[in-house]
Amino acid sequence: MLLIPCPWCGERDESEFACGGEAHIARPPDPDALNDAEWADYLFMRTNPKGSQRERWCHTHGCGRWFNVERDTVTHRILSVYRMGEPPPKDAP
């Protein structure tokens, strides 16, 4: 059970949140410019790294805001938290 620091509410139990998967996958501005494989890549393919991953979380049972979390997928350590639209911190530990 993770302890997630919501940028608006502070540290809360994982049960208050929903995970939205990998972050920074922008919807292609012109989907028609993509062939089927590229579209499928946007839609389904995810990095699934071992180690640091940037992912989206929503504080569904709290403030309702989406934000980004940088988490180590091996240790589950949360390396950084930043708001939607903000760039990821460059030198996260």
Added chain:
Amino acid sequence: MTAQPHRLPEGGAIDRSRPLGFSFNGRRYTGFAGDTLASALLANGVHLVGRSFKYHRPRGILSAGTEEPNAIVQLGSGASGLPNLKATRVELYEGLAARSVNCWPGPWFDLAAVNGFAHRLIPAGFYYKTFMWPHRGWHLYEPFIRRMAGLGRAPDGPDPDRYERMNAHCDVLVVGAGPAGLAAAEAAGRSGARVILADEDCPPGGMLLGSADAGGHGEATAGLEAMDNVRVLTRTVVTGYYDHNFLIALERVTDHLGPAAPAHLPRQRLWRIRAGRVVLATGALERPLVFANNDRPGTMLAGAARAYVNRFAVLPGRRAVVVTDNDSAYAAALDLHRHGVEIAAIVDLRPDGDGTQCAEAREAGLNILSGHAVIDTAGRRRVRAARVARLNDDGSLAGTVSALPCDLIAMSGGWSPAVHLFSQSGGTLRYDAALRAFLPDVSPQAARCAGASNGAFDTASCIAEGHAAGAGEPGAPGPVQPAAPVSWAVPARSRAGEARRFVDFQNDVTAADIELAAREGYESVEHLKRYTTLGMGTDQGKTGNVPGLAILAGTLGLSIPEVGTTTFRPPYEPVAFGAIAGRDVGPLADPVRRTPLHAWHEENGAVFEDVGQWKRPFYYPQEGETKDEAVARECLAVRNAAGIMDASTLGKILVCGPDAREFLNRVYTNAWDGLAPGRCRYGLMLGEDGMVLDDGVTACLSENRFLTTTTTGNAARVFAWLEEWLQTEWPDLEVYLTSLTEQFATVALAGPDSRKLLGALTDDIDPAPDVFPFMAWREGRVAGLPARVFRISYTGEVSYEIVVSAGDATDLWAALMTHEVTPFGTEAMHVLRAEKGYLMIGQETDGTVTPLDLDMGWMLNKKKDFIGRRSLARSAMRDPMRKRLVGLRTEDPATVLPEGAQILAEPPSGAPETMIGHVTSSYRSATLGRSIALALVKGGRDRAPGTVHVPLDDRTVRAEICDPKFYDPEGERLNG
């Protein structure tokens, strides 16, 4: 009742002034307050407590703690029966009634013990191999295996006990209240930290309780209780260590009180603890030695024998053979000796033991046989003698065998630090060859082991380590007691003996089974576990796992670290489902949502249907009506006159802002540019994968304000979906969403008379079709109440949805009921919409259905992008052989197909069939006087006209593919 012939006249932490009567397998005994069931049985000379899982061999009490594999009992019976409890952990209370599990009629005479003679027929992997046999063979073996392999009886009714869940936060959680844990809690407490100390036993003390110098822990405990910032939880076992220092602990609040438990207390309490850091002072578990017939009752762990004599003042035997491969058992021998147990011999597998206690034993004149081993035991239901032989340096047998008469064999195969929780925390383990044990290495969490769980086995080191860990100071490594490299399994003299050297007592896994598994190629320890069931019992192999994997390593010629250990997973101790559920049972299991009209529905006999968390009226049976009759009456009323339905559960989302219209364009498949205030439009929402997500009507309230409706079950999901796109993908759009589902109530008024009825209820809304056309909405007063009226229809009839404040709902409903209207429920609505071929989300759609599959290509705007559009452009989406929506008419109009039934193109042949689709909705239509069904079928209406076959349990039904619009296909009634 009998006396307690094996109880010492004095000593021990029991209260002789409080005798307690109890029964075991129907026989009555007495024990004392402070006893466990196991110690009370031993005080009465009862060693034989059950039968083993596979061979039904007689088994005795092996341990004095949570690692017990043999003494598994059932308390009580019926709904409150508790299966699979360890007698070593059950505290005695007056009237306790326990039975052995896994033997019938009882442990003295067990009919299934014939398994023991058939031993060679049930080798390692028997179950596994049996499962692999052809399907045909399994049914012959299944009843046999189920009966033979039962362990305990599941309760046969709802749990009558009450449970609680508690959330707790602390700076330092200390697990285990032995010397290390007490020192850690004290050091942490003195630093001012908020501390929780949890211990599975009561009182605290851990190993100190069972050692001769009992008593020192009392002061430490008193000191802790004086500190306000320290909470001591006894009878509380920490069973799970999860991420970010979140731990689960189970407190047995009243289990030890039995029927005397006060009613205001829960039986158990599940603690959910978030800790700043965790000190694991979980101690160590003693290992058995592996020799032939080491499971004979009267054979127990040396540390357990010591605990019984010291803590419980019970003599587990009169004449003992102590057999060990390490120094620790000498203390047990000395304590037994001191309390009057004759020590036949201390059999030490090592050529020479040289610890201080070895010297003490020598001084006490105990007979020490160094370089010897117990290689077999004699006796039937109780050990009568230990067969002892000298060992060569390589561990093989040397010389002659002598039999030492005894009624107790106290054995020690060394100690395994209890690293379970450390491992669960994500911590890695390292194998220490000197200690012959896996020790904690590195945890990614703020977890630290102290004391015996860290490999420190003497009390002084435990206290020092605990103190350092509690204070958060670096710890100095304690002194290491090197263990001599001795073999993990003592050879037997005969093949029969070889086959009866038990490693896992509960699952009857022997050294020979492990060797066989290794020969058959199960070389990974995880495979070995599943193949032999080593460590898979209720004790999770707490005693036998390390010897088991050591034997595997020896067979494979590998080192123990190369073989490694199986993964430790929660729970450390079994947890009752009741404790996990806590108070979230019965009506509190899930919230129930009721509309403002619920009371009226109830008073008028509605049968309710659960839709998500909502209670919706399913139908309103009148006196003597069946469900079919009620639904038919309600349907005909709507088709021929007028009906009203509570539609308040539909999700309502207010979409506001300068970019609201653009937002709707992106999330719905159709265009919203031309929708003027006063008008509404049906919308279809897709996932980005092109699959239908939800549908509903959106009304334009004003240029920047839209009211969107969702299906009842999807309201929260759609709201979250829209928020996600706004927050994460399109923060540039200025749009605000507000859920209004519960603020407003909706009553649908439907049927050819509804226009006239609406007119009678309002002065300021003109219902004339030329001024209030289909897909328009008007604001005004209905029955004197402020209302919005939407002319939309899900029934195919002229229909108005009247939306008022939730508080006005009952007035509106009452006003409508003064007219000739028939209340109808969701089932009539389902039938009416199916007659029109309207889709129902969740019925015709299941996350794999596109608008094209539903023949709703007309809903897809070609001039704009929308979520899901690109996916629909994939060629596979246009494959005509996708499953598409059709209507089905059964050949016999009286036959109503079951929803979900599979559809075949040809009559069934008996061979495996290829399904071409399934029935999604199916009803008896009173309007049409026949059954109707909707289905998703490969090829869809390209198959029409054509016949399909629906195989049911007892027959196959023929049906014709048709247009799903069964009734009024041109929509004349709707637009009229």
